[in-house]
Structures are given as C-alpha cells and as structure tokens.
Amino acid sequence: MLRDAVLVAGKDLRIEGRSRIATNQVAPFAVLILVLFAFALDADRGLLTRAAAGLFWVAVLFSTVLAVQRSQALESSDGARQALRLSGLDPAGIFLGKAAAVAVQLLALQVLLGIGVVVLYGAGPSGALLLVVTALAATAGLAAAGSLYAVLAAGLRARETLLPLLLLPVLAPVLIGATRAFEAALEGAPGMGWDWVRLLGVFAVVYVAFGTLAYGSLLEDA
Amino acid sequence: MAPAVRLRAAVCLLGTYPALAGVDLSVEEGEVVLLRGPNGAGKTTLLRVLAGLLPVVDGECEVLGHDLRRDPRSVRSQVGLLGHATFLYDELTVAENARFWARAAKRTSADAHAALDRLGVEPRLHGVPVARLSAGQRRRVAIAVVAARQPRLWLLDEPHAGLDASGRDLLDGLVRDAAAAGGTVLFASHELDRSTALADRVVTLAGGVVRHGGAAPAARATEVVHAP
Amino acid sequence: MTTLRDETTRTGARPVPASTGTAATRVLGGVTLLALGVLLYLAFVASPAAGPSQGFDAVRFMYVHVPSAWLAYLSFAVCALCSALYLWRRTRSRFWDLLAGASAEVGTLFIALTLVTGSIWGRITWGVYWTWDARLTTTAVLFVMFLGYLAVRRVALDVEVRSRRAAVVGIIAFLNVPIVHNSVQWWRTLHQEPTVLRTDLSPQIEGLMLYTLLFGVLTFTLLYAWLVVHRFRVAWLEDRLEAAGLGRAIAERRAEAGLDEDPAVEGVPAPAGPAPDPSGPAGRTTPEVTAP
Numbered sequence: 001m002l003r004d005a006v007l008v009a010g011k012d013l014r015i016e017g018r019s020r021i022a023t024n025q026v027a028p029f030a031v032l033i034l035v036l037f038a039f040a041l042d043a044d045r046g047l048l049t050r051a052a053a054g055l056f057w058v059a060v061l062f063s064t065v066l067a068v069q070r071s072q073a074l075e076s077s078d079g080a081r082q083a084l085r086l087s088g089l090d091p092a093g094i095f096l097g098k099a100a101a102v103a104v105q106l107l108a109l110q111v112l113l114g115i116g117v118v119v120l121y122g123a124g125p126s127g128a129l130l131l132v133v134t135a136l137a138a139t140a141g142l143a144a145a146g147s148l149y150a151v152l153a154a155g156l157r158a159r160e161t162l163l164p165l166l167l168l169p170v171l172a173p174v175l176i177g178a179t180r181a182f183e184a185a186l187e188g189a190p191g192m193g194w195d196w197v198r199l200l201g202v203f204a205v206v207y208v209a210f211g212t213l214a215y216g217s218l219l220e221d222a
Numbered sequence: 223m224a225p226a227v228r229l230r231a232a233v234c235l236l237g238t239y240p241a242l243a244g245v246d247l248s249v250e251e252g253e254v255v256l257l258r259g260p261n262g263a264g265k266t267t268l269l270r271v272l273a274g275l276l277p278v279v280d281g282e283c284e285v286l287g288h289d290l291r292r293d294p295r296s297v298r299s300q301v302g303l304l305g306h307a308t309f310l311y312d313e314l315t316v317a318e319n320a321r322f323w324a325r326a327a328k329r330t331s332a333d334a335h336a337a338l339d340r341l342g343v344e345p346r347l348h349g350v351p352v353a354r355l356s357a358g359q360r361r362r363v364a365i366a367v368v369a370a371r372q373p374r375l376w377l378l379d380e381p382h383a384g385l386d387a388s389g390r391d392l393l394d395g396l397v398r399d400a401a402a403a404g405g406t407v408l409f410a411s412h413e414l415d416r417s418t419a420l421a422d423r424v425v426t427l428a429g430g431v432v433r434h435g436g437a438a439p440a441a442r443a444t445e446v447v448h449a450p
Numbered sequence: 451m452t453t454l455r456d457e458t459t460r461t462g463a464r465p466v467p468a469s470t471g472t473a474a475t476r477v478l479g480g481v482t483l484l485a486l487g488v489l490l491y492l493a494f495v496a497s498p499a500a501g502p503s504q505g506f507d508a509v510r511f512m513y514v515h516v517p518s519a520w521l522a523y524l525s526f527a528v529c530a531l532c533s534a535l536y537l538w539r540r541t542r543s544r545f546w547d548l549l550a551g552a553s554a555e556v557g558t559l560f561i562a563l564t565l566v567t568g569s570i571w572g573r574i575t576w577g578v579y580w581t582w583d584a585r586l587t588t589t590a591v592l593f594v595m596f597l598g599y600l601a602v603r604r605v606a607l608d609v610e611v612r613s614r615r616a617a618v619v620g621i622i623a624f625l626n627v628p629i630v631h632n633s634v635q636w637w638r639t640l641h642q643e644p645t646v647l648r649t650d651l652s653p654q655i656e657g658l659m660l661y662t663l664l665f666g667v668l669t670f671t672l673l674y675a676w677l678v679v680h681r682f683r684v685a686w687l688e689d690r691l692e693a694a695g696l697g698r699a700i701a702e703r704r705a706e707a708g709l710d711e712d713p714a715v716e717g718v719p720a721p722a723g724p725a726p727d728p729s730g731p732a733g734r735t736t737p738e739v740t741a742p
Contacts, residue, residue: 004326007322007325007326011311011314011318011322014313014314014318015311015313015314018313018314018351019313074311077311077312079305079306079307079308079309080309080310080311082275082305082307082309083309083323085274085275085298086273086274086275086298086301086303087298087299087323087326087327088298088299088326088327088328088371089326148618148622152602152615152618152619155607156605156606156607157606158601158605162598162601162602162605165594165597165598165601166595166598166601166602166619169591169594169595169598169626170595170622170623170626172591172630172633173626173629173630173632173633176633176634176637177633180636180637195636196636199629199632199633199636202629203629206625206629210621210622210625214537214618214621216295217537217614217618218614218615218618233700235696237608238692238695238696238699239699239703240696240699240700240703241703243700243703243704244700244704277610428706428707429703429704429705429706429707430700430703430704430706430707431703431704431707433707
C-alpha cells in the first residue's frame, strides 16, 4: 500500500512539476485572495493584522478546493482513471498517494502565503513550533478530506460547483482549529493552541482512515 | 482446467441501455479470439466487462477462475486492456509512463523498457512527453504499456487502428507470442484479413448478444466455424 | 441489483398500486394527524407560558423546535446507517439506498424547520436571530452538508455509482457532527460572549411543559415515520418502473441481432415501437451473416 502511495504521489508531483498549474495559477490565486481581503477590510486600523490567521486559512481552504480538483483532473485525461482501476494498484495506496501529493503542494503554498501575510498584513511570525505543527496537522486533514471529496465529484459535469458545496462545510472545523492555533501562536500564548492541534490531528486521522477504507468503493466506478 | 473466460446470459447496462443483452461466451486459455460485428454490437462493452470496468447486472461472468460479479478486483492485475483511449499521462515522457504503469502492475522498469523495444519505440523517443507523439507512436506506447504488464488475459479493442504496417506486424507477433506462452487474447477488429489470420476462432456479436462462435471448439465439435 | 431478474418478473406479475398508501400507513397517518391535533392543544392551550428568560409565550416554539431538531438528527443517523449498510457488500441492496435518500430528504425538511423556528425564538428571547452557539452552528453546517448530499443524489450518473457516492457523503456528513460540534464549542468557550447570549439554551422545564415536549417528540417521530414510508415507496416505485423497462429494452436489443431463439420475443408484439424483425432493423446487422 505504501509502495503504491509513493508511486502515485511521485507521479502526481512530477506531472505538477511539468504542467506548473499549481505554481502558475493556484499560488497566484491564493495571494490574490490575501490582497482582496486587504481591499475589503480596513488596512490601516490593525484589523488585517488581527485577522491575519483567519484570512490565511481561508485562502488555504479555497486553494485546497482548486488543488484537489486539479489532482482529479489529472486522472480524467485519456481514460487514466480507468487505467488506475485496472492497474492493480491498491486503492488505499492511490488515495494516500494523491492526498500526499496535494499535501506537499499545500505546504509549499502555505510558505508562500505565510510570507504574504507577513509582508501584506504586517503580522509577525512567532511561536514557530506551534505554527509548523498546526500547518502540518491541518494540511493532512485538508488533503485527506479534499482528495476523498474530489473523487466523489469526479466525472460529473457539475463538479466545479458541487465540490465546494460538499467540501467547504466539511473543512469548517479545520478552518476554526487552525485559525485559533495560529492566533494563539501569534499572540504568544501557545498553551491553548495545542488543544486545537489535537482537534486538527483527530480530524486528519478520521479522514485519512475513512478515505483509506472508502476510496476503493468510490474509484470502482468513477 | 477452468476456461479463461466464461459468460452465461451476461447482461451489462450502460445507464438503462442493455449494451450486452445476454452474452454466452466461453474461451479456453491460450486461445486467440477475434470479436467482430457491426458498430454498436457490444464488442467494446464486452471487453470492458471482461476487464472488470463495467459491472454485469445479470447472468454469470467468470474470468481466469474469478467471479467478476463477486470480486471484480482480484483479476485486474492479470488482465491487460488496450482501449480506444491510450491511458497515458500527457505531461510525462514515454519512459516515465511505461515505468509508472509497469511498476503499478508489480513489474520492473526493465519490463517496461523491454516492452517499448518490442514495439519498436526508439530510445530517442523515451524522453519525449507523450503529448508530443504522433497518434501512431502513442498507440505503440499504449500497447507496450499493456505488454509490460505481462497479462494472462489480453483484451485488445481495435489494436490495429492507427498503426502503420510495421506496427501491425509487431502487434501480431506480440499476440502470437502471448498465446504461445499460454496467454489468452480477445480482440475486436474490423481489419478482417489480418485478424482472421491471427485468430483461432471468430466470434460474431450483434445486438448485444453472440450470434456465432460463442462456445469453445471442444464444446461444439460438430459446428462449423463461420469465418468469412 | 443482485436480483434484477426476479424483481423484473415480480413487477410484471403484480399490478402497480395506484397510491403509496396501505391500510397500515393510513392508520399511521390517522394517528399522526390526531396526535398533531392533541399537540396543538397541549402546546397552545394547556401548557403554561414561561418566565421572561424564555420569552413568555414564545416558549411554545419549543414544542416544534426541539422535536424537529431531534428528528433531524435521527433521520441523518438513519441515513448514515442505511448508507453504511448499502456500502457493505453483504447487505448491499437498493432498499438501503432508497431508504437513506428518503430519510435524508425528510431530515432536511426538519432541519430547516429547526433553524427557522430556533431563529425566530432566538430573536424574541435573546434579541438576535443567530448566535454562534455550538449546537446552532453544528446544525447549520449539517444542513448545508445534507443539501450537498441531496445534490449528489440528483447528479446525472449511473444509478449504482451515484448511490455509492451518496452513501459515502451521507456517512461523512454524520461523522462530521461531533467534530464540528466540539470545534465550535471550544471556539466559543475560548472567546467570552456578551451577556445577552449567555442565556442557558436548555432551560429547566417541568410538569405539563415537559409532557408536552415529550409528546411533541413522539408526534414528530410518527410524522417522520409516515413521511419516510411514503417517500420511500415513491422512490421504490420509480426504481421498479426503470427495472420493468429493462426486460423490454433487452428484448429490443436482442432483436437487433436477428436471433429467433426467444419465441416470447418473436410471438408477442413489442409494447412500443415496431415488432422485432428477424432480419434486424436496417443498418444494424451485417447482411452477410444469417441466423442458423
């Protein structure tokens, strides 16, 4: 299973590296969200600095929708999804591999957005350990839940509209948890933050486990 | 020994349309069977059913000793399907595609490269992204991907389409070798001269059922094989 | 789909019912109606108004609000359970899928009712339509997730594929309830709220108010059962209708081959379209091959 996961993740990342959709479209989109928030909110009153954590994670959430949609689109070209079913790859391995590839892209995106938040909103990074652990736990949950839902909406004509409707409510706890943990870290009170990291961890474990079990059944006829 | 393929009154629906309306077919291991019939007869659907891509909703369906209705997954690693689509990732190179699919089927990169050589895909093409290949070259790579899996059951949908003369010869050689090694081959083709020469038996489909040649030779000793 | 053929013949043998009601469901409907009448009396006449903290007469919202909330969660639990039974290979049957769908539809109705009544009641007692309380937020998120579930049930896909995807969504939506609830609860407790919103959401009730509430829960459960039975039967009949068309579709399809092996197909004129022609419709069969 893990061998298959590594194989699939390697394949997805290599394709992303070649096509550069993630770097050329998803990343600029995420940064654009940060800029739009600055337009919508008052930039001078410190509001942006206080809201930085939440805005950061909203941008990540929207980018997750795009990233998982893209990850499924790879398989929709030229019958590749059928080929995956025929390949003899373990469905759980395919799920973990695709989720891992999405997670790597999301982490890279978060580094970029982090810089953006510091530059654009003037939020200073502090509590580095909590920030990093939160990002890892939240990303695992986002990638797992996102990959699971992306295959649910795969092959539908309505997928662009259906996926956000299905996915965003599910990701609400991640948004809440990651934002609070980030705020705790930025305010220099990491104590409470770790409770949120635990919640993010539970979320990630639930979705990785459920996806591992259910993906086969979903891929079966996608 | 159980036949490689055994279908009894198999029904397969595409939506509510019965693409297969009760197929009876039996194929022994090592046989090369040509599926023929007009467009819309159900040839492609039949191949996809045997690969486990489409479910059989009624009747019986056994492939390589496994009941496809109960567990469609266990035969997959032993089946190679060449479809109308080539199942290749455009962004990856020829060699990367071949290696990925070979390793997915628990074969080695060496198997992948051997299969590419076998299909006459020159080494200079190995580093080229699949998107830049011609349709014929792409087809050869797709066949190599199937060959690299070393399947026990080959399901080839219009394998000759898009290939040049030398490609067709290479393909025929591949099929003969596969059968000689005990593999079973079912292929659909409109290239009647070449195909009937290649096949041990011709099965004619029409209207989602088998009209001719559904039983294996042993079971219909008195029947005349109807091959034009 | 395992007994497709049996179901097809069974539908053929039995006349299609003109309605989804039976003697049993009519009794159930009657009892439900009666109970609703009694509930109205208890809620508006018999039970007393509450104190100021619960908005005096507005407390009567409780007799609709609490039972609908309970029913919404019950129907989503039923939906998740049926979805799991559908996904599990050994119990897979259209029955569970259709029941899951029926339960989710009725549940979505109840959850909408919960949100609306809660919101109006909240406006009267607390002065706001909405508060970011854990229970409210969880309910709202659940509402959106089940709208998504119903959307998945309607996408244009092969029936079995769609059912399987819907089942996964139904299970996740329900699994997500405790996670959302906990996260929102922590979120609120970490941030102190203005005093107007600190009102206890589960007021102490006793006596006739308690009995009225319990009776409301019972009545709504009956209503739920009645609605689900009918919704399920409509879906089931739709499903049978499709399966009944299948036999004819197969006969028509086989007729393309020009085989005469099935005398039933040959002898009986097809219910719609031209009778099967042994030589096959023009253009569909190869002329050089003739039937033995």
